Amino acid sequence: MAAQTAPIDAGAVQLPRRTHWIEDFKREALAFPKGEHDDQIGALSQAP
Numbered sequence: 001m002a003a004q005t006a007p008i009d010a011g012a013v014q015l016p017r018r019t020h021w022i023e024d025f026k027r028e029a030l031a032f033p034k035g036e037h038d039d040q041i042g043a044l045s046q047a048p
Contacts, residue, residue, distance in 0.1 A: 001032070001045045013047070 007013060016022060025040050032041045 001041065004045050004047065
């Protein structure tokens with residue numbers, strides 16, 4: 001995630017506002033790196 005922090009902080013990553021998975025994604029992201037799950041954050045870290 002270290003490589004993706006700057007683009008995320010700069011606003012280069014956009015998430016949909018209305019989708020069935022967004023609340024789970026936000027919970028996982030906010031709990032990272034101490035959360036129980038990190039699969040979605042792992043995928044985010046690989047985004048171009």
